[in-house]
Amino acid sequence: MTAATIPSPPGLPLLGHLLEMNRDMPGFLDRTARELGGLSRLRMGPMSMILVADPQLVHEMLVKRPQDFAKSWRTTRLLQGHVGDGLLTREGTEHRRHRRIMLPTLHTQRIARYGEIMTAEARRLLDGWPDGARIDVVEEMTQLTLRIVGASLFTVDDDGDEVFAAVHDFVDSLNAYLLSFGILPTWLPTRTHRWRRASVARMDTIAYDLIRRRRESGADSADLLSMLINAKDAEGGPQLTDAEIRDELLTMFFAGHETSATALTWACYELARHPEIADRLRAELVEVLGDREPTMADLGRLPYLDQVVKETLRRWAPVFLLDRSPVAPTELGGYAVKPGDILFFSPYVVHLDPEYWPEPHEFRPERFADGAQPGREAFLPFGDGPRLCVGNRFAEAEIALVLATLVPRVRLELPAGHTLKLQGQATIRPAGGLPMTVRR
Numbered sequence: 371m372t373a374a375t376i377p378s379p380p381g382l383p384l385l386g387h388l389l390e391m392n393r394d395m396p397g398f399l400d401r402t403a404r405e406l407g408g409l410s411r412l413r414m415g416p417m418s419m420i421l422v423a424d425p426q427l428v429h430e431m432l433v434k435r436p437q438d439f440a441k442s443w444r445t446t447r448l449l450q451g452h453v454g455d456g457l458l459t460r461e462g463t464e465h466r467r468h469r470r471i472m473l474p475t476l477h478t479q480r481i482a483r484y485g486e487i488m489t490a491e492a493r494r495l496l497d498g499w500p501d502g503a504r505i506d507v508v509e510e511m512t513q514l515t516l517r518i519v520g521a522s523l524f525t526v527d528d529d530g531d532e533v534f535a536a537v538h539d540f541v542d543s544l545n546a547y548l549l550s551f552g553i554l555p556t557w558l559p560t561r562t563h564r565w566r567r568a569s570v571a572r573m574d575t576i577a578y579d580l581i582r583r584r585r586e587s588g589a590d591s592a593d594l595l596s597m598l599i600n601a602k603d604a605e606g607g608p609q610l611t612d613a614e615i616r617d618e619l620l621t622m623f624f625a626g627h628e629t630s631a632t633a634l635t636w637a638c639y640e641l642a643r644h645p646e647i648a649d650r651l652r653a654e655l656v657e658v659l660g661d662r663e664p665t666m667a668d669l670g671r672l673p674y675l676d677q678v679v680k681e682t683l684r685r686w687a688p689v690f691l692l693d694r695s696p697v698a699p700t701e702l703g704g705y706a707v708k709p710g711d712i713l714f715f716s717p718y719v720v721h722l723d724p725e726y727w728p729e730p731h732e733f734r735p736e737r738f739a740d741g742a743q744p745g746r747e748a749f750l751p752f753g754d755g756p757r758l759c760v761g762n763r764f765a766e767a768e769i770a771l772v773l774a775t776l777v778p779r780v781r782l783e784l785p786a787g788h789t790l791k792l793q794g795q796a797t798i799r800p801a802g803g804l805p806m807t808v809r810r
């Protein structure tokens with residue numbers, strides 16, 4: 371059985387599936403998953419990668435046998451030059467130690483404190499939108515979630531704009547570097563490499579300065595930075611060093627704002643396309659909140675809002691591609707796989723599996739009514755297993771509170787005849803942004 375060859379969709383000589391992937395990666399992966407199921411091999415010129423499409427096999431890699439599959443060396447190497455050795459790039463004992471230290475900083479009671487920041491920043495965004503304004507929702511939501519993560523992590527005020535501009539540039543340069551696949555050695559003075567060096571140096575100055583100032587002041591601002599500085603490992607390991615805190619801060623910035631911004635963008639898109647869903651949501655919010663702003667405590671009393679958030683994360687799982695690599699020769703789904711093989715999977719593709727989600731391309735919040743949901747393996751917007759997103763509760767609260775602030779006060783309209791083109795990189799977003807008109 372394990373000698374079987376992993377099937378491959380028809381491709382071009384030499385180029386393989388490169389053109390189709392460049393043209394429409396989300397559509398190509400969705401079609402390949404439905405046609406070939408389980409595992410399929412995709413070729414990009416000399417490189418090949420294995421798409422794991424069956425939700426059960428993804429679950430096996432992430433949850434049942436995580437010790438057999440590490441993050442791929444390629445992804446780790448691509449990320450390390452920017453975020454160093456943060457949670458995203460660590461493995462084994464050190465990964466576990468850092469998670470033990472970080473998790474309490476993001477558990478539900480702590481996040482409750484960030485609720486006010488989330489609502490206040492959403493309100494500030496809304497106040498900057500005059501009636502009739504044409505906005506790019508991708509850009510607006512990116513600025514919003516950046517400010518929310520920044521205010522929660524650093525408590526930035528006076529020097530906020532400089533910090534946000536630096537983080538924006540840092541994340542853009544990281545995305546550009548990921549797209550270059552790190553094929554060229556980093557000492558070559560390409561535009562991407564020079565940009566990477568400059569943006570990392572700028573962020574280093576800011577991060578170390580923030581850490582030094584916080585240590586010197588001895589203040590406990592009850593934000594992530596203070597929590598990281600004071601964090602104790604429950605199993606008695608050493609506290610985090612400045613370099614480790616720097617890596618975790620940059621990791622949080624990278625992992626924690628584009629993802630939420632993408633989810634909020636898709637929520638706005640679907641609410642504009644489904645006025646009946648937007649009306650029902652608005653009615654629930656007005657009934658429960660009146661005209662006051664939402665708090666974290668309200669979220670348990672807003673079941674339809676919860677369904678809209680979950681259906682957004684299902685239909686448009688923001689994190690598009692993830693990967694793993696076997697740590698030793700093994701098998702998956704009846705095929706032999708070995709170290710060096712890149713096994714990639716996509717929450718977006720898993721969430722479009724019609725065996726679990728009837729008419730999966732339709733946006734229907736009621737799928738999640740009364741806690742209904744197919745098996746855990748079919749819904750993984752935040753991954754699963756030992757690498758489950760540490761920001762999942764933060765992100766869910768953030769999306770819900772931002773929507774609960776915006777939806778009763780504003781309607782966002784898509785331009786007439788708008789057509790959607792997808793761009794699937796680290797996250798899946800509308801290519802070229804999402805223009806919408808504000809109706810107050």
Ligand code: HEM
Nearest residue numbers: 457625626629630633688689751752753757759760761765
């Ligand atoms: C809608 C928003 C978000 C989505 C869809 C999302 C999704 C994910 C996914 C799928 C993973 C797993 C990666 C893997 O298995 O290789 C992950 C990991 C991670 N996420 Fe999130 N995330 C979101 C928001 C956030 C936020 C707000 C933060 C921080 C405040 C955050 C921090 C992290 C970190 C640090 C990891 C690495 C965890 C580890 O490897 O141990 N994420 N996220």
